[in-house]
Amino acid sequence: MKEVNLTELEAAFQAKIDSEVRIEPKDWMPERYRKTLIRQISQHAHSEIVGMLPEGNWITRAPNLRRKQVLLAKVQDEGGHGQYLYSAMETLGHSRQQSMDDLISGKAKYSSIFNYPTLTWADIGAVGWLVDGAAIMNQVALCRTSYGPYARAMVRICKEESFHQRQGFEIMCVLMKGSEEQRAMAQDAMNRFWWPALMMFGPSDADSTNSEESLKWRIKRHTNDELRQSFIDATVPQAELIGLTIPDKDLKWNEARGHYDYGQIDWNEFKQVVSGHGPCNTERIAARKKAEEDGKWVREAAMAYAEKKKARKAS
Amino acid sequence: MSTKDWPLWEVFIRSKQGLAHKHVGSLHAPDAEMAVENARDVYTRRNEGISIWVVESSQVFASDPSDSDAFFEPAQSKVYRHPTFYEVPEGIAHM
Ligand SMILES: [Fe+2]
Numbered sequence: 001m002k003e004v005n006l007t008e009l010e011a012a013f014q015a016k017i018d019s020e021v022r023i024e025p026k027d028w029m030p031e032r033y034r035k036t037l038i039r040q041i042s043q044h045a046h047s048e049i050v051g052m053l054p055e056g057n058w059i060t061r062a063p064n065l066r067r068k069q070v071l072l073a074k075v076q077d078e079g080g081h082g083q084y085l086y087s088a089m090e091t092l093g094h095s096r097q098q099s100m101d102d103l104i105s106g107k108a109k110y111s112s113i114f115n116y117p118t119l120t121w122a123d124i125g126a127v128g129w130l131v132d133g134a135a136i137m138n139q140v141a142l143c144r145t146s147y148g149p150y151a152r153a154m155v156r157i158c159k160e161e162s163f164h165q166r167q168g169f170e171i172m173c174v175l176m177k178g179s180e181e182q183r184a185m186a187q188d189a190m191n192r193f194w195w196p197a198l199m200m201f202g203p204s205d206a207d208s209t210n211s212e213e214s215l216k217w218r219i220k221r222h223t224n225d226e227l228r229q230s231f232i233d234a235t236v237p238q239a240e241l242i243g244l245t246i247p248d249k250d251l252k253w254n255e256a257r258g259h260y261d262y263g264q265i266d267w268n269e270f271k272q273v274v275s276g277h278g279p280c281n282t283e284r285i286a287a288r289k290k291a292e293e294d295g296k297w298v299r300e301a302a303m304a305y306a307e308k309k310k311a312r313k314a315s
Numbered sequence: 316m317s318t319k320d321w322p323l324w325e326v327f328i329r330s331k332q333g334l335a336h337k338h339v340g341s342l343h344a345p346d347a348e349m350a351v352e353n354a355r356d357v358y359t360r361r362n363e364g365i366s367i368w369v370v371e372s373s374q375v376f377a378s379d380p381s382d383s384d385a386f387f388e389p390a391q392s393k394v395y396r397h398p399t400f401y402e403v404p405e406g407i408a409h410m
Pocket residue numbers: 048077078081157161
């Protein structure tokens with residue numbers, strides 16, 4: 001009897017998805033849909049706040065006040081993006097603290113790109129242009145995801161992201177108009193960030209385990225490879241315009257496909273970084289852990305003060 | 316975690332005079348004052364608001380979505396509540 005009921009509920013749920021009705025927090029949903037979303041949204045939220053670290057690294061060393069203001073505003077936005085996403089995740093009944101604990105214990109994942117170091121100022125340009133550029137490609141597609149609170153968070157985020165990519169590209173443009181050394185620095189950043197940026201879209205469709213179900217439930221609307229291709233097609237002309245070389249000898253325009261062909265991605269490197277062996281994994285988690293621990297007394301004090309105020313009001 | 320978690324607040328923002336407050340999301344804060352301050356930092360970094368309401372999430376009582384067909388049914392059958400239900404003779408422009 002219960003079996004039949006579940007089948008009916010699932011059919012009704014799928015019918016809603018198919019007719020583009022958004023799913024809202026208290027609606028019935030399959031347990032796997034809920035779990036997939038909790039995993040995806042929390043990973044996404046973690047990526048936003050871990051993503052603050054490589055850029056935060058350059059705030060005190062930005063070359064001038066304008067760049068410093070811009071970078072501060074961008075990093076603050078990323079913190080905000082994390083907040084929108086944790087808020088969306090909580091509507092699925094998963095606590096923010098639990099999610100934070102999972103990040104610190106290393107149980108939860110976040111985008112592999114943030115495990116690469118930002119060695120020079122040009123890296124801040126490359127991150128804004130390529131990393132935010134790749135993130136935007138993903139996030140624009142997610143504005144129409146089937147879960148209402150996630151889609152609404154994505155709409156807010158996308159509005160804020162557009163300046164992120166522009167400020168990064170502007171940094172690259174200025175460097176490419178500069179001295180020999182500055183141009184070399186920009187090219188070096190490009191060389192180091194190009195492939196990791198392509199990896200941000202996740203494994204190729206043939207090897208992506210979660211893809212099919214996510215497409216059926218319209219959590220995702222495009223495959224990893226489709227989004228990666230769009231990113232490449234959009235970015236190559238931008239690089240060419242300012243005189244940067246894409247570090248891929250197999251890259252060339254394919255007239256028949258109407259897309260750029262590109263070389264083999266080093267999935268071994270991707271696996272290494274995702275499984276905790278990237279250049280900065282340990283450092284990133286340690287920084288989040290320190291922030292969590294150092295902030296503990298502040299959270300406790302604020303709560304104690306709030307309770308004291310409440311008690312005083314009541315008496 | 317030994318720390319008591321900060322309660323969750325729902326945030327509503329009025330984007331300009333003449334418009335109603337609209338739900339934008341939620342956040343954690345120890346009390347209402349700090350919830351409003353946090354909401355300013357999280358939800359109005361681009362001048363999205365001129366007024367903020369916060370309501371503790373545990374205080375929100377909502378209708379039950381699994382019951383919504385029956386719950387909202389009384390309004391569905393009353394087509395005569397809409398102007399299109401009525402016939403107006405030719406020649407009458409505005410009514
Ligand atoms: Fe972001």
